Amino acid sequence: MSEMNTSRVSEFILTGFPGLHPEYYGLASAVLFLVYFVTVLANITVFYLFATNRCLHKPMYYIILNLSACDLLFSTATLPKIISRYWFQAGTISFTGCFVQMFFVHYLGSVNSFILFLMAFDRYLAICHPLRYATYLKQTTLFFLSLSAWIIAIIVPVILVIRAYPLPFCGPNKISHCFCDHVGITGLACTDRTPYSFAAFVGAMITLLVPLSFIVFSYSAILIDVSKIAGFKNRIKSLSTCSTHLIIISLYYLPRCFVYLTSYVGIVFSTDVRIVIIMLYSLGPPMVNPLIYCLRAKDIRQYIKEILKIKWSKVKIHLTTKTF
Incomplete structure (x- = not known):
């Protein structure tokens, strides 16, 4: 059959x-809506904290801001469409709309991987080359690196869409997933x-394994450098500056590596289990990442404490005024 666009699927x-x-559609839509609401609120809060506190205008927090933007997008x-599928029984998506969603799914996944590379x-620079950190990672340099991550990540998804869009679709049109992806x-x-x-496998390996290889190298170098520091407490203190990044990186890579390894050794999950696993590692991190920033990043945690302290002081003054 010719691979021209003879599609009869609209x-x-x-x-x-x-x-x-x-009977569980209402519950599913409510849970998905809650996940989306929390994700939007949490990541917008990160933007608000960054915009209102100049103390957070540091390289590490610029990278976090990029990650937060990627998670929000x-x-x-992905979520609004699947929420409407269960809330309003509107599970259809246009032919072109599905490809647009596929592009953003793979594009933003690639951006996420490159941002973790920057983390x-x-x-690596902060611990292994602390004296050169400010020289190597200036604000202009970080802006260029971040912009490069967003631009380079376009390449593979565009190729996937260009190759897949002209394919003939003349049969079933049901995608067993919560969003459109290349496999589906x-x-x-x-x-x-x-x-x-x-081609999709090669693209996935490039966007996942190249950043992961550097991440493994950088943290191996960090561990070697930290092991040379005198005193156990000093070593723990140095490693604690990496804890936020390590948690976020683990949430992104470990589930994906688990899925790839299980498929490689021949372990097959049911469709529902596979979709649940994919949804957990795709939509879980965007929701919990801001919480990790706020709990683990010292500057953000301190700023939130100051805000809460000021708010509480105003409440006490208001209550005192009303009493008298």
């Missing part, structure tokens, strides 16, 4: 969780998807 249907009983690109680079779309094409799945 829209796709997102099944969400195929095994979910209709990813959740906005590791920041900690190309699996419905009326042609052999092997050449396309290989």
